[in-house]
Amino acid sequence: MPVKKGAEIAPAKGKLGVLLVGLGAVSTTFIAGVEAIKEGLAEPIGSLTQMGTIRLGKRTDNRVPKIKDLVPLAKLTDLVFGAWDIFPDSAYDAALHAGVLEKDLVEKLKKPLQKIKPMKAVFDQSYVKRLSGTNVKTGKNKLEMANQLIAEIAEFKKKNKCDRLVMIWAASTEVFMKQHAVHRNLDTFEKAMRENHKAIAPSMVYAYAALKSGIPFANGAPNLTVEIPALMDLANKKGLAVCGKDFKTGQTLMKTILAPGLKSRMLGLHGWYSTNILGNRDGEVLDDPDSFKTKEESKLSVLEYILQPEVYPQLYKDFSHVVRINYYPPRGDNKEGWDNIDIFGWLGYKMQLKIDFLCRDSILAAPIVLDLALFLALAQRTGMKGVQEWLSFYFKSPMTAPGLYPEHDVFIQLMKLKNTLRHLRGEDLITHLGLEYYD
Numbered sequence: 001m002p003v004k005k006g007a008e009i010a011p012a013k014g015k016l017g018v019l020l021v022g023l024g025a026v027s028t029t030f031i032a033g034v035e036a037i038k039e040g041l042a043e044p045i046g047s048l049t050q051m052g053t054i055r056l057g058k059r060t061d062n063r064v065p066k067i068k069d070l071v072p073l074a075k076l077t078d079l080v081f082g083a084w085d086i087f088p089d090s091a092y093d094a095a096l097h098a099g100v101l102e103k104d105l106v107e108k109l110k111k112p113l114q115k116i117k118p119m120k121a122v123f124d125q126s127y128v129k130r131l132s133g134t135n136v137k138t139g140k141n142k143l144e145m146a147n148q149l150i151a152e153i154a155e156f157k158k159k160n161k162c163d164r165l166v167m168i169w170a171a172s173t174e175v176f177m178k179q180h181a182v183h184r185n186l187d188t189f190e191k192a193m194r195e196n197h198k199a200i201a202p203s204m205v206y207a208y209a210a211l212k213s214g215i216p217f218a219n220g221a222p223n224l225t226v227e228i229p230a231l232m233d234l235a236n237k238k239g240l241a242v243c244g245k246d247f248k249t250g251q252t253l254m255k256t257i258l259a260p261g262l263k264s265r266m267l268g269l270h271g272w273y274s275t276n277i278l279g280n281r282d283g284e285v286l287d288d289p290d291s292f293k294t295k296e297e298s299k300l301s302v303l304e305y306i307l308q309p310e311v312y313p314q315l316y317k318d319f320s321h322v323v324r325i326n327y328y329p330p331r332g333d334n335k336e337g338w339d340n341i342d343i344f345g346w347l348g349y350k351m352q353l354k355i356d357f358l359c360r361d362s363i364l365a366a367p368i369v370l371d372l373a374l375f376l377a378l379a380q381r382t383g384m385k386g387v388q389e390w391l392s393f394y395f396k397s398p399m400t401a402p403g404l405y406p407e408h409d410v411f412i413q414l415m416k417l418k419n420t421l422r423h424l425r426g427e428d429l430i431t432h433l434g435l436e437y438y439d
C-alpha cells in the first residue's frame with residue numbers, strides 16, 4: 001500500500017485548477033458537462049466520484065456512503081479550467097466544432113465556455129502528422145518551451161487563485177515511440193531537451209513542466225509521455241502522483257467487462273475481431289499509421305493480460321486478436337464499434353458473440369476526466385507519489401510500478417480502487433471472503 005492505513009488527508013480546500021492539454025472533443029465535453037451539472041441541467045452520470053457508493057464494514061452494518069462522502073474531494077463548484085491547444089478556439093467554439101453535444105446545450109453554457117481560451121501549444125507536426133495549427137509556441141529549444149509552460153502554469157494558478165492544480169493530457173495521440181537512452185535520467189533528458197532531440201515528444205515537455213511545477217499528471221492518450229525513467233524519477237523525487245495511459249472507453253471498456261466474464265466460466269476463445277468507424281478529429285489523427293500504432297498497442301494488450309494464455313493454454317493459446325479503426329467522417333464523434341467474438345465451450349463446441357456498440361466516445365471519456373482530476377488531487381493531498389495503480393480502472397493501458405504487470409480486469413480494478421479508498425480511511429478491506437454469513 002502506498003500510504004499508511006487511515007493516513008491523514010489534507011482537506012480539499014480552495015480552488016482546484018484542472019489544466020487540460022488539448023481542448024478537443026473530450027476536454028470540451030468534460031468542461032461543458034461540469035458546467036451543466038453546476039447549473040442543474042444534468043446529472044453526473046458515469047462518474048464514480050459523484051454517484052458511486054462504497055460499502056464499509058460487514059454487510060449487516062448497512063454503511064454504504066457515497067464515495068465523495070467517504071473521502072474529501074474537491075467540489076464541482078471549486079473547479080477552474082485551463083487548456084492548451086494548437087487551435088485558438090475557445091471552449092465554446094471547440095465544443096461546437098467537436099459536435100458531441102447538442103447546440104442548444106452548448107448555447108446555454110456559452111458564457112463559461114467562452115471564457116476558456118487555450119494557451120499556445122507545444123507542438124510539432126512530426127508527432128501528430130494529420131494536424132497543423134497556428135496557436136503554437138516558438139522557442140529556442142524544448143527546454144525553453146517547457147519553461148514557458150512552467151511560467152504559464154504559475155500565472156494561471158495566481159490569476160485564478162487556485163490552491164492546487166492537476167494536469168491531464170487529453171490531446172491527440174502522438175506517433176508510436178519507444179524508450180530511448182536520453183530518457184534514462186533527468187540530466188540526459190534535460191540535455192536532450194536543450195538539443196531538441198527527437199526522442200522528446202511534446203507530451204513529454206508538458207509532463208516535465210507539470211512535474212517541475214509540483215503538480216500531478218494523468219495521461220489520457222496512449223503516448224509514452226511520462227512513462228520514462230527520467231520523468232518517473234522526477235515525480236518520485238518531488239512526491240507527485242502520476243497515472244495513465246489512454247482513457248478506457250468504448251470498445252476496450254466492453255472488452256474488459258466481457259473477457260473476465262468469459263474467463264470466469266472457463267469458456268475458450270478462438271478469436272476476437274474488433275473494428276470501429278469513427279469520424280471525429282481523433283479518428284482523423286488515428287488514420288495516420290504511426291499514431292494508430294500507438295493506439296493499437298494500447299488496445300491489443302488487454303486480452304492477453306486478462307485471459308492469461310500461459311496459465312490456460314487449452315482455452316486461450318494462440319487466439320487471434322485484431323483491432324481496426326477506420327476514419328469515416330459522416331459518423332463524427334458517434335463511433336460504431338463491432339466485435340465478433342469466436343468462443344468455444346463444453347467439448348469444444350463453437351459459439352459466437354456479436355456486439356455492435358453505438359458508442360459516444362467523449363460521453364464515456366468526460367466523467368473519467370472528472371474522476372481522475374478529483375482522485376489525483378486526493379492522492380496528492382494524501383502524499384501518494386509515483387504511479388497510482390489504483391486508478392488503473394480508468395485506463396486501457398494502465399501504468400504500473402516497474403516489474404509488475406498491469407491489471408486490466410475492470411472488476412479487479414474497481415475492487416482495488418475501492419479498497420484503496422477504504423484503506424485511506426482506516427476501514428477494513430472488503431475481500432468478499434464470506435467466512436461468516438455476514439462478511
Ligand SMILES: NC(=O)c1ccc[n+]([C@@H]2O[C@H](COP(=O)([O-])OP(=O)(O)OC[C@H]3O[C@@H](n4cnc5c(N)ncnc54)[C@H](O)[C@@H]3O)[C@@H](O)[C@H]2O)c1
Pocket residue numbers: 021022023024025026027084085086087098121122123124128131133169170171172173174202203220221222246247248249250280281282285360361362364365
Ligand atoms: N473516448 C475517447 O474519446 C477517448 C478514449 C481514449 C483516449 N482518448 C484520447 O484522448 C485524446 C483526446 O481525444 P479527443 O476525442 O478529444 O480528440 P480531439 O482531436 O477532439 O482533441 C484533441 C485536441 O488536442 C489538440 N492537440 C494536439 N496536439 C496538441 C499539443 N501538442 N498541445 C496541445 N493541444 C494539442 C488538437 O488540436 C485537438 O483539439 C486523444 O489522444 C484520444 O486518443 C480519447
